[in-house]
Amino acid sequence: MTIRVREAPDRRVEPPAPDVVGRGPWELAWRRLRADKVAMGSLVVIVLMVLVAVFAPVFAHVTGHPPNMQYHREGLTPDGLPRPPNSTFVLGTDDLGRDILVRIAYGARISLGVGVLATMLTVVVGVVLGLLAGFLRGVVDLVIARLIDVVLSIPFLLVAIALVSVSGPGLTITILVIGMFSWASMARIVRGQVLFLREREFVEAARSLGASDLRIMFVDVLPNVLAPVIVYTTLLIPVVIIVQATLSFLGLGLPAPAADWGGMISEAQNYYTVAWWFVLFPSLALLITTIAFNLLGDGVRDAVDPRIGRLVRPR
Amino acid sequence: MSDPLLVADHVTKTFTARRRASRGGSQVVRAVDDVSLAIEPGETLGLVGETGCGKSTLARCVARLYPLTGGTVRFDGHDISTLSGRRLRPFRREMQVIFQDPYGSLNPRRRVGSIIGDGLAIHHVADGSARREQVQHLMEVVGLNPEHYNRFPADFSGGQRQRIGIARALALRPKLIICDEPVSALDVSIQAQVINLLLDLQSDFRLTYLFITHDLSVVRHVSSRIAVMYLGRIVETGTVDELFANSRHPYTRALLSAVPPADPDAADSREPVVLPGDLPSSVNPPSGCPFHPRCPRRQADCELAMPPLDPVYDDGPDHLTACLHPLRAGEDLSGATSDGAA
Numbered sequence: 248m249t250i251r252v253r254e255a256p257d258r259r260v261e262p263p264a265p266d267v268v269g270r271g272p273w274e275l276a277w278r279r280l281r282a283d284k285v286a287m288g289s290l291v292v293i294v295l296m297v298l299v300a301v302f303a304p305v306f307a308h309v310t311g312h313p314p315n316m317q318y319h320r321e322g323l324t325p326d327g328l329p330r331p332p333n334s335t336f337v338l339g340t341d342d343l344g345r346d347i348l349v350r351i352a353y354g355a356r357i358s359l360g361v362g363v364l365a366t367m368l369t370v371v372v373g374v375v376l377g378l379l380a381g382f383l384r385g386v387v388d389l390v391i392a393r394l395i396d397v398v399l400s401i402p403f404l405l406v407a408i409a410l411v412s413v414s415g416p417g418l419t420i421t422i423l424v425i426g427m428f429s430w431a432s433m434a435r436i437v438r439g440q441v442l443f444l445r446e447r448e449f450v451e452a453a454r455s456l457g458a459s460d461l462r463i464m465f466v467d468v469l470p471n472v473l474a475p476v477i478v479y480t481t482l483l484i485p486v487v488i489i490v491q492a493t494l495s496f497l498g499l500g501l502p503a504p505a506a507d508w509g510g511m512i513s514e515a516q517n518y519y520t521v522a523w524w525f526v527l528f529p530s531l532a533l534l535i536t537t538i539a540f541n542l543l544g545d546g547v548r549d550a551v552d553p554r555i556g557r558l559v560r561p562r
Numbered sequence: 563m564s565d566p567l568l569v570a571d572h573v574t575k576t577f578t579a580r581r582r583a584s585r586g587g588s589q590v591v592r593a594v595d596d597v598s599l600a601i602e603p604g605e606t607l608g609l610v611g612e613t614g615c616g617k618s619t620l621a622r623c624v625a626r627l628y629p630l631t632g633g634t635v636r637f638d639g640h641d642i643s644t645l646s647g648r649r650l651r652p653f654r655r656e657m658q659v660i661f662q663d664p665y666g667s668l669n670p671r672r673r674v675g676s677i678i679g680d681g682l683a684i685h686h687v688a689d690g691s692a693r694r695e696q697v698q699h700l701m702e703v704v705g706l707n708p709e710h711y712n713r714f715p716a717d718f719s720g721g722q723r724q725r726i727g728i729a730r731a732l733a734l735r736p737k738l739i740i741c742d743e744p745v746s747a748l749d750v751s752i753q754a755q756v757i758n759l760l761l762d763l764q765s766d767f768r769l770t771y772l773f774i775t776h777d778l779s780v781v782r783h784v785s786s787r788i789a790v791m792y793l794g795r796i797v798e799t800g801t802v803d804e805l806f807a808n809s810r811h812p813y814t815r816a817l818l819s820a821v822p823p824a825d826p827d828a829a830d831s832r833e834p835v836v837l838p839g840d841l842p843s844s845v846n847p848p849s850g851c852p853f854h855p856r857c858p859r860r861q862a863d864c865e866l867a868m869p870p871l872d873p874v875y876d877d878g879p880d881h882l883t884a885c886l887h888p889l890r891a892g893e894d895l896s897g898a899t900s901d902g903a904a
Contacts, residue, residue, distance in 0.1 A: 272716075448663055448666035449666065451622075451661070453669075455625055455654060455658060456681040457684050471670070
């Protein structure tokens with residue numbers, strides 16, 4: 248843009264600078280996150296895991312082992328037990344002679360997919376309900392706050408088992424069940440923040456400009472609750488992944504031939520004394536993914552709000 | 563004189579503080595009690611009073627940020643006291659507020675350009691590059707560097723932030739701006755700059771101000787008329803010159819005596835009057851005249867009757883006082899009459 252001629256002549260002594268763009272809170276947070284080695288390492292691990300999930304068919308193609316193909320001759324010992332890692336089956340085989348490496352790659356699709364989708368559902372429902380309750384107060388708040396209390400006091404696993412056994416196992420029901428039970432904590436966090444924010448003067452300023460409630464909620468209040476929401480979201484993904492694996496472990500995940508980590512660990516239960524690789528590798532995949540998300544979440548929390556919870560690390 | 567731009571008529575605002583049932587139910591706080599005032603186009607009405615007397619509550623009632631408990635507010639001849647939401651929006655455009663706290667009143671997560679342009683966006687006045695142009699023009703008008711359009715409020719000092727607040731209030735070209743202690747959070751050196759900016763803008767844009775402050779030297783500098791508030795009520799109103807020269811209400815006199823004189827050695831520099839006690843609770847206001855427990859001139863009838871806000875002695879209709887025993891010209895608070903002083 249062109250530089251306007253200003254009244255104060257001393258200002259013009261400086262060479263004309265390009266457009267001054269303030270570093271926003273988000274840009275500063277991203278810079279802090281970039282400097283956090285642990286968080287960036289975790290991010291790399293997560294990206295690798297996502298790549299594994301996306302390119303799962305490549306694993307199948309390169310090894311020549313489709314995820315559900317049972318190799319009764321090459322994949323099982325003469326006794327019918329799983330084979331340990333070898334040149335054909337890099338991470339060994341399972342009890343049906345299937346390639347564990349390929350199945351872990353396909354399992355990543357389920358774990359990450361459910362993790363992201365169920366978390367998104369949680370965030371959208373939790374943020375919208377929390378915002379409405381905290382901002383509108385009154386009857387809306389009363390209903391939503393009591394609903395949060397009810398949801399948080401329901402024993403999750405029992406009801407999840409009941410619901411899934413009624414509807415039959417499947418991806419959609421898994422996502423819905425997880426979303427149904429985890430929005431409440433998110434809504435409670437958002438509601439608390441909004442209760443504080445709605446009394447701030449900038450909300451009054453927006454109202455005096457003629458902004459509608461909806462506009463104030465989403466344009467003025469929402470950006471100010473985004474920091475805790477983002478932190479909670481990154482920490483929610485690993486929880487959701489674990490919950491999904493738990494449901495699969497209990498036989499409430501995807502139907503039998505599908506590869507998913509919780510299901511694989513469940514199938515390995517009877518074999519862990521004779522086939523360590525069968526239980527170890529799916530568990531490691533689960534562990535590495537959830538730890539990476541948790542460490543990233545810690546880093547995001549430090550980056551987004553540097554005032555609280557930051558450990559002073561020695562150099 | 564033309565019709566008043568804003569008329570507040572018997573405005574009352576109460577807040578209910580809930581307490582435990584065992585301690586006797588709820589308490590009602592009368593923050594603004596039966597206040598009537600009018601603001602003429604182009605003038606500045608200074609509203610003064612000590613902290614907690616209801617100045618800001620009155621401003622928020624007039625700006626319809628709070629619903630009224632009683633009374634009416636008329637803006638430009640229209641009764642706006644019961645309008646809500648969409649019906650109120652056209653009036654919001656004509657009446658803007660500058661807030662006291664330059665930190666709390668700007669959204670920390672939004673860029674300055676979008677804060678100043680918020681009104682333009684809400685009322686669909688300008689979009690895209692037209693909005694940007696208008697916002698940058700406003701920034702120049704209030705003395706900000708328009709290149710800082712994309713910065714965040716945290717990048718600015720207190721005085722600059724208050725200029726942002728002024729630019730936001732100015733964006734919709736309102737007729738009335740309610741300044742709620744616009745300079746009391748600022749350094750004294752910055753205060754003068756911001757006040758001069760407000761005065762310049764008033765003549766450039768033909769603005770009307772309701773100027774709230776507890777700083778009497780500020781109000782003397784900016785206002786044409788003054789209303790003095792005590793415990794949710796207006797106790798005296800009049801033109802600046804009239805009030806500073808010839809105040810009738812003991813509370814006004816005590817307030818004015820607290821203004822530091824321009825020349826401390828001058829012969830007529832009065833001793834400040836120190837009022838005993840604190841502002842009483844508006845939950846349980848004193849009977850009769852609310853000022854009587856602290857008033858050096860109180861008499862028996864002060865506890866019984868609420869004095870009306872009327873002209874006293876030979877005052878014209880522009881100088882109203884709510885006092886049963888108002889001071890005469892030249893009389894000072896101790897009761898003695900000093901000759902020739904005015």
